[in-house]
Amino acid sequence: MTDRNKQDQNIQSQANTLFSMLSAKFEWVGKIPTMQLPAKYAAILVGIIVIIFAWKIIAVSKVESDMAKKLENERVLITQQAREYADLQYMKEEERFGQILSWAVRGELIRHNLDQIDQYLSEIVKMKDTERVVLIDDEGQLLVSTDKRLEETKGTELFPKEILNLQKVTVKSDVDGKKILVVPVMGLNKKIATVVVSYKLSKL
Template sequence: MTDRNNQNQNEQSAVNTFFSMLSAKFEILAKIPTMQFPAKYAVMLVGVIVVIFVWKTIAVSKVESDMAKKLEGERVLITQQAREYADQQYTKEEERFGQVLSWAVRGELIRHNIDQIDQYLSEIVKMKDTERVVLIGEDGQLLVSTDKRLEETKGVELFPKEILNLQKVTVKSDVDGKKILVVPVMGLNKKIATVVVSYKQPKF
């Protein structure tokens, strides 16, 4: 029992000796418990800490905001470029389609086979997003329409002259709120009619 007490006393003495050496080496440690800071210094210290914390929070938020704006700008730019490329490819395909349609309609129109043209246009209007297809003679008369409500309407009442006077296959993105494909039908020496395909505008 005595040996154990002696051992405990030795350990406690070693600990006390260690702290004494540490306090002697770092005198400030020994003074900390007895130091008293004026209240204004304590408030100033807290204020500095708060200011640093707020500044850091604002700086981090600004960096995050700048990065988010940059990423959003890049996303919008990439989306716009992709859409423009898709539109260009779509326009090329529409122009090719329009050229073939022009040849088909010309052959039937020269033979005065209006019923066959009506069948062609009726098939075209079944295509996705196609709203209406009309054939307008060079004199402005409506020759064929997939919308039978327009049979008594004149072609010049449906589209302005600058549309009907086009001499090559053209895609117009916004004519009275519609996207249209204008297909001039050319005879041997002059234009003899115009096919206009109206599409529903895609919703973004």
């Protein structure tokens, strides 16, 4: 019986609180107890008021929920667009870098100065997330590699012909689990070699 009494007291307390809130908002509600109306009519009236009040709370909650979902969808869309824009800008910077590298390597390759090319590639491999840089001639022979374990390996064993035959600076996002920058080195009339920079893929 004690628990039942506590429940009744809680219900009565909640009802009194709700009635006080309604009385503060609507002056006529506060006059209901002094009216000479039958008890059942007064109860019906209070019930209608409670239903209207509850409906208003539900309606407001729904509007807030819809707005929150809309804002979240817009945030996701803006984030996606920002990433796509950043990726595009990154690709452009990589292509510019590849073009400059191509010119530098071509000058040294024409002079058969592989030691200088080795120094260039050794500096590049120190860049963040760069794993390996190789120079492969147009016949598929590996000329320079920052990974000395590959010195006896043929270039065609490292990359397929469709990669080595590319005629313009290209970024490939996933080649054997690596991102690569393919840099064709052009001579006066034809491609004479290819530089391939391999990067570690960023963990998501």
